[in-house]
Amino acid sequence: MRVGVDLARVGELDRLLSRPWFRRYFFSPHELRQADTLAAPRAAEYLTGRFAAKEAVLKVLGHGLFEGVSPHEIELFRQDSGEPAIRLSGGARDAAERLGVASVTVSLAHKGADVVAVAIGVAR
Template identity: 50%
Template structure:
């Protein structure tokens, strides 16, 4: 199991979120579609949470942005229950596969102007190795 964590103040992204290039570079189309359904304040909070989740997930797969990995390749979508679900693509998916990662789970919490995210990357285990 590999763990990543990230924390930020919601306002840290305010200027960047006004830039179309940043939104395209950072967020998957599905994430932006959800944010577009919200009012400005909730969209800001949502996108900050997704950003923190992406950073935590990248840390869990032992990668940063670079070497072909972009934040958009870590899409944090929703299950029907509303729980976040991580979908890796491109170089992020290749990095996870190289580490034997079967799945990445993320939890995002908001309190006042703070956002924290924790990600756990679950590694595959060989049959008979004694690990669960």
């Protein structure tokens, strides 16, 4: 088992979120389409939560930012039950396979402007 945790604050990414290259690098097309359907304050909260979750998953995979796994290869989506789920592709999937990580589970919590994410990688 591998664990990753990250904490982010809504608003601290505003400058980066305004840059198209960062949005494309960090978020999947599906995540960006979802954010575009939300009002600006809710979109910032949504993307900050995904940022924290991706950072937590990168820690599970043993990678930091700009270290071989592109964050957009870690996609968060909601299952029919409403709980968040992770889909890995490309370098993220390869890193998980090298580590023997069969699946990654993530949990997000929001309180005020703070967002915490915990990711757990389960071995095969």
